[in-house]
Amino acid sequence: MAYDKFTILTSTAVPLPIENVDTDQIIPARFLKATKREGFGDNLFRDWRYNGDDTPKQDFVLNNPIYSGKILVGGHNFGSGSSREHAAWAIYDYGFRCVVSSFFADIFKGNSLNIGILPVQVTPEFLDKIFLAIEADPNAELEVNLPEQSITILSTGESESFNINGYKKHNMTNGFDDIDYLQAMKGEIKVFQEERIY
Amino acid sequence: MSNQANTLFDKVWDAHVVRQIADGPDVFFIDRHFIHEVTSPVAFLGLESRNIGVMYPERTFATADHNTPTINQHLPVQDPLSANQLKALEVNSLKHGISHWGLGHARNGIVHVVGPENGITLPGMTIVCGDSHTSTHGAFGAIAFGIGTSEVEMVLSSQCIMQPKPKKMRVNVNGVLGKGVTPKDVTLYIISKLTTAGATGYFVEYTGDVFRSMSMEGRMTVCNMSIEMGARGGMIAPDETTFAYINGREHAPKGEKWDEALTYWKTLKTDDDAVFDKEYTFLAADIEPMITYGTNPGMGQGISKSIPTSDQVEGGKSTYDKSLTYMGFHENESMLGKKIDYVFIGSCTNGRIEDFRAFASIVKGRKKADNVIAWVVPGSHIVEAQIKEEGILDILTEAGFELRQPGCSACLAMNDDKIPAGKYAVSTSNRNFEGRQGPGARTLLASPLVAAAAAVTGVVTDPRELL
Known part of the structure; x- marks a missing residue:
């Protein structure tokens, strides 16, 4: 599915300074029973966000009205565990378009890129600076500039560059996806297939 | 192929690159694609919305496993959402000409159990599935890894995905394993040393x-758990053990094709002077029966050890404290003797015949502890039949255990097999994340032997005392 183009995103951010956030926390397995892609945002971080009786847990960041925005900032090794793309869908459906961390699990990173969420990997030092800036002022904005491959804390002016491969960058800035690309090379795939031993 | 020394991983990867994109991923050809009910429906919706079909339906295999019940499988599935997903898998498979082993089919079971046992998984293949434990199939010298649903749609529509080639890691474990030390202990040991992010970005050869x-x-x-240290997958070069396992299985090559395949498979090994980006070496003698005490699979240790203090582990204190609070454990406590409530043996990690043989070896002549509820869940109908044929069922029944029907079950608790909040489960599955086995459930990952020892004593027990 083609998605919105991503160029420059300026937004406040929601801090989640916990390490090894796995995709079972992002969206627990019991909410994976839909056959459509929409609606997963309601159950994003379900068991950290709600008590057993569905009342909100007041100390969880998504229930704290002073934090909002289109950028989620997570601790080291974000998105580990299950390959469920539902985790990325839930983050997208909730309204985030960018996740910042000092380290991402592989599959989560790929899934995010495939649906139009930009994973931005920064140094641990810069991640700490972001958390400090948000702690000092929950309205502190971050600017994520994909064409320039930079992320800036606007309140302090501190900036860092991030990596993304040229192909994915081109896709995201133009809203293209891999399936369009693969459909256009089916002839080449067919020739390759015919020579496979299996 | 160049004269350069190559790893097993390079040999299989390079043979599947259809196109290399400059400053981008490889267009990577997939030989075998497994699908199940949870991560495939949206991919089929995507095909419909684009009005495209499945390019090579004979390369995809569907099986229902994630949210199937493990009792009364002959009755309609009670949960309407699960029933709807199972129906969608059946309808989508039928519509696109994909082989479908649904609930009740004689070959149904957990996708990573049925692939190998039916000879669908072969050395040198590329295998993907919308499930991170697809790494299991690497045991045959295949490159196998989990993918997201967008990628499931790519494979269905073009038999390819876009993948940057991972870096290469080798993990050596030398020597002979001690009494009561199983493959599950080996992998939990490796993960405890590397941490859950230690192999992220790498593909591992063991x-x-x-x-x-x-x-x-x-x-x-072992290969199944590769993802738990962040690796996309893990693989082991095929050898006589591999060939003997495959020979004669339903989808395995036969006759002349077998001879041809064998010749190729024998080339699938890392050249002597090939170089890895990272390498670890461990000694078998250092590995004890393992158990986890925290909320990720890297938080494991020898069963006789005490829970570490936060300054002994990597990562922040607040994350560590959150984990121990969830588990209801404290630093410096011994794991041995901790009372448990549930035992689960099964899953794509430990749901094969050898696992039930190990479980039975301890259970035999003993009784299930009264305080323990045990779920004994075979990985497939074929495993279930073996359990019966080998007399394991009699041993289990005699000891007070019931055998359930195949499926993923309490590993991820998508069906009714949920561990209640606050209860402790010794589980042979792969993940001890918060809520993984049910909201509030507390999971202790371990081998089938440790699970059996806990099941008959009602507390965490060193299985070596019962062997």
């Missing part, structure tokens, strides 16, 4: 005496 002398079931357990 080498050394320990893996050479391991059965295929054991190799599958």
Whole structure:
């Protein structure tokens, strides 16, 4: 599915300074029973966000009205565990378009890129600076500039560059996806297939 | 192929690159694609919205496993959402000409159990599935890894995905495993040393005496858990053990095709002077029966050890404290003797015949502890039949255990097999994340032997005392 183009995103951010956030926390397995892609945002971080009786847990960041925005900032090794793309869908459906961390699990990173969420990997030092800036002022904005491959804390002016491969960058800035690309090379795939031993 | 020394991983990867994109991923050809009910429906919706079909339906295999019940499988599935997903898998498979082993089919079971046992998984293949434990199939010298639903749609529509080639890691374990130390302990030990992010960005090859002398079931357990240290997958070079396992299985090559395949498979090994980006070596003698005490699979240790203090582990204190609070454990406590409530043996990690043989070896002549509820869940109908044929069922029944029907079950608790909040489960599955086995459930990952020892004593027990 083609998605919105991503160029420059300026937004406040929601801090989640916990390490090894796995995709079972992002969206627990019991909410994976839909056959459509929409609606997963309601159950994003379900068991950290709600008590057993569905009342909100007041100390969880998504229930704290002073934090909002289109950028989620997570601790080291974000998105580990299950390959469920539902985790990325839930983050997208909730309204985030960018996740910042000092380290991402592989599959989560790929899934995010495939649906139009930009994973931005920064140094641990810069991640700490972001958390400090948000702690000092929950309205502190971050600017994520994909064409320039930079992320800036606007309140302090501190900036860092991030990596993304040229192909994915081109896709995201133009809203293209891999399936369009693969459909256009089916002839080449067919020739390759015919020579496979299996 | 160049004269350059290559790893097993390079040989298989390079043979599947259809196109290299400059400053981008490889267009990577997939030989075998497994699908299940949870991660495939949206991919089929995507095909419909684009009005495209499945390019090579004979390369995709569907099986229902994630949210199937493990009792009364002959009755309609009670949960309407699960029933709807199972129906969608059936309808989508039928519509696109994909082989479908649904609930009740004689070959149904957990996708990573049925692929190998039916000879669909073969050395040198590329195998993907919308499930991170697809790494299991690497035990055959295949490149196998989990993918997201967008990628499931790519494979259905073009038999390819876009993948940057991962870096290469080798993990050697040398020597002979001690009494009561199983493949599950080997993998939990490696993950405890590397942490859950230690192999992120890498594809692992396991080498050394320990893996050479391991059965295929054991190799599958090890490769299965590769994802738990962040690796996309893990693989073991095929050898006589591999060939003997495959020979004669339903989808395996036969006759002349077998001879041809064998010739190729024998080339699938890392050249002597090939170089890895990272390498670790461990000694079998250092590995004890393992158990986890925290909320990720890297938080494991020898069963006789005490829970570490936060300054002894990597990562922040607040994350560590959150984990121990969830588990209801404290620093410096001993794991031995901790009272448990549930035991689960099964899953794509430890749901094969060898695992039930191990479980039975301890249970035999003993009784299930009264305070324990045990779920004994075979990985497939074929495993279930073996359990009966080998007399294991009689041992289980005599000891007060019931055998359930195949499926993923309490590993991820998508069906009714949920551990209640606050209860402790010794589980042979792969993940001890918060809520993984049910909201509030507390999971202790371990081998089938440790699970059996806990099941008959009602507390965390060193299985070596019962062997």
